[in-house]
Amino acid sequence: MLEFNTIAELRKALKAERSKGKTTAFVPTMGYFHDGHLTLMREAKKRADCVVVSIFVNPTQFGPNEDLDKYPRNLERDRSLAAKVGVDFIFIPTVDEIYPKGYSTYIDVEGITNALCGRQRPGHFRGVATVVTKLLNIVQPDIALFGEKDWQQLIVIKRLVSDLNMDVEIIGIPTVREPDGLAMSSRNSYLSAEERSAALVISKSLTLAANMVDRGEASASKIASALKELIEKEKAVKLEYLEICDPETFAPVEEIKADTLVAIAAWVGKARLIDNTIIRPKLENPGNLG
């Protein structure tokens, strides 16, 4: 695995790969790898000749009172995990390399960023959209892979790639969970043992939503009430939002008639955790499907 810290060096190496006819897959990350990241890298390896991973804790996507300084970091461990998976190039730029003096261009994806996490974290998706656009322009991959745990982020990135006519395919990869259901996240490292066990109620509530729909419940407000009741039983978990909405536009849904997103953000101690699932109405008459 080769490491690059400057845009110029990385570009030179990627140009050489492309000139040999090699395809590239890109996995942008903020580091502190867990199996969710490694799954993205493994999927990338299956789909392209050359896998590029970036590690950059992007300051523009953190609000003034958020955890930028405390965000977990362990570059030595990350380098060794990425090398084991077979990553070809790892790009670890400094903040000055990405945002040099005088930097003044930002990407704003309108509409869909006013819902869910965008509503709670003003400016967050402006920072994400800006850095992802820059990284995609630097790497110019054939494909780029993102986890579905950050569902809204995935939709925002698909939107900007389409709106800005960028020649890259964005691929969403299903959330990787611990055996007990907790969605993997670098921020899980903030949790004490008790908080971690309380946090399980988040994934349990998503399972409850899926079970309710399977049993024929179609009312979003009934599903939301049942989930809130379950989550409120865990005193250590402070629900920030629970939305049942369209998975592409994030418009609220009243009746589950098609694929619907259930998205949750909750605080557990110092950790702000997010998770989601897609619920599907039961087919009324599944016969004749061949």
Ligand code: PAF
């Ligand atoms: O999901 C993340 O880790 C980050 O938001 C991303 C996509 C690497 C942009 O900084």
